[in-house]
Amino acid sequence: MDQAAIHTLLLGAWTTAWISAVAIAGGVPLGLALALLREARIPVVGHIIVLYVSLGRATPLVTLVLFIFVGAPVLGIPLDRYTAAIMTLLLNTAAFNAEVWRAAIRSFPHEQVEAARAAGMTRALIFRRIMLPQIWITSLPGLVNEMTFLIKASPAIAVIGIVDLTRVTNRISAVTYEPLPPILVAAALYMVVIGTLVRLQRLLDARAQRLTM
Amino acid sequence: MDTGAPPFAVEVRNVSKSFAGIEVLRDVCLNVAHGQTVSVLGPSGSGKSTLLRCINWLEEPDSGEIFVAGVRIGVRADGKTHMPDRDLAQMRARIGMVFQSFNLWPHLSVIENVTEAPIHVLGMAKDEAIGRAEKLLEKVGIVEKRDAYPYVLSGGQKQRVGIARALAMNPEVILFDEPTSALDPELVGEVLAVMRALAEEGMTMVVVSHEMAFAREVSDEIVFIDQGSVVERQPPGAFFDRPQTARARQFLSRYT
């Protein structure tokens, strides 16, 4: 692979990286918001969230990104492909994150909340100072796990014309007529990033275990 | 050279075994005649369980030979090559084992636990296996729980199922590896009662246990092992009343 090809490949890697990063950064808090809304037991909202999470976890990313990119203009919302891609990844990852946060919230020891309330703390304060720091630690392994899934599924955005790390290999081989090298390098790059996240996840798992002692 | 009818159900000849450099069995010899009940006694860590587990080759001795019903186990007839998995399995089908932790198969009901090996190892027809299993469960006093799953049973009940499961294979000999050590005291009696009945019927049994009263009343021979060697070999009355070695006396003093 020559200089130009490597350069193109790295551009593709960058595209995957920044789009994934934005989706991850938004998806974690969005998932938390959804989980909290659900636990608040507001009548209609709760059901909508359950429906959304169920659909979000069952819909393939390829289908979803096509739906959003092609469907939005029909509603009169103009979307460039990058926004569509980020929105899709965000909606998808938030659905999974909502379940991770929900499990952490559910398993949080109620006695701590009672103790805090007895000490006179408001609900907001309890959440901010007592609950959040701890469920953050117990959720992290699941959230990082979901990050690896997001990166593994991110090639779906290629279908709306974004030249990500996977699609870029088509570009390169169209010029060099040698498809295998760029594909293998792209595979290696993905594996390095995902492998690092998996290792991180194991470390976080150990830390979370200590908290549940 | 083995010729004619095998005189012994189990023959252990000069078996030695080490774990991580520590000698657990030293040149152990043991013979169990058909219909005999032999109790293997000794302090913890003396190698009794290891010896038992060598008989059905769950542990592999470093040296020595073991014969069950006259056939050498673990090694081929030429004495050199390892026995292949299938032949070993066939030999084990004729040796019953009852475990300290029962080791029932949790996804199978009581009756399924007892019929599983006869059907899939011996190739018995399902109806025949079920019929035999029900009789055995009746014998150990637990037939009313035939469709229950292990997780609802008490320890004593599980162990009785374990004994029925071993009997279902019609074995030449049954090995008991501390069968009551994991049981609450009030449940020990029901298991010992079943074992006593088996001994009286003439089943060949090798029992590793700490139940001294049982060993005294039911065994035909006591084999006392300490630090990997057979120290004494006597009939129960002689062993318990007139132990010949200091180590045996020291061991027995803890139980009187």
Added chain:
Amino acid sequence: MNKWEILWNHREMILGGFKSTLVLFGVSAVAAFLLSSLIVLAMRTGRGPSGRVVRGIVDGMRMLPFLIYAYILYYGLPSLGIRFDAWTAGFIALITYHAAYFAEILRGTWATLSTGQAEAARAHGFTTFMMYRRIILPQLVLRAAPVLGNQLIICLKDTAFLSIITVRELTAAASAVQSQYFIPFEAFIVAIGLYWLTSMLIEALVARIGFVAEGKGLGYRRAAVRR
């Protein structure tokens, strides 16, 4: 004519795509599971290098995006002289990729089984293979049902990636219909609805297995307690 009517008139395209998705998913899921059962046995009983090689491949697959793997099989291998058509590449990708994931799930579950029962099986004359088939594997499926179910749903969703390597499955069909007849919402809503329906069926199946497991005391909660 409203858009739903247009969609209805061309429903065979969508249904044809759905059938393809179901075939891809169904065949691959079963084959992947069977393959994974053998892989796990190899991982547990493999001595020395072969066991480690298998582990390495399984770990590697779990760090690889599915589409890149499909790319290797469909676009990459031809330069080594191995040419697969899109469907074959799709099947190979789905089967081998998810076999690795199933294998990891089963391996992890095997580690939670009490060790004595395998000994009891061997003591009763079961060969290793028989013991695995009758004693170990059924428990692995009963205990790991929810996690296996999740992986099945991921397998279903991965079939959609194959539209990118030109396999005419449900997403490709919906895309074709909507671009031809200008009915983007309707076509994709139906497609998403069909994926959703299929994953609900998978979850119902998993729930049934979970119910059976509970009856034997092997349910998800009890599985954490080793007896």
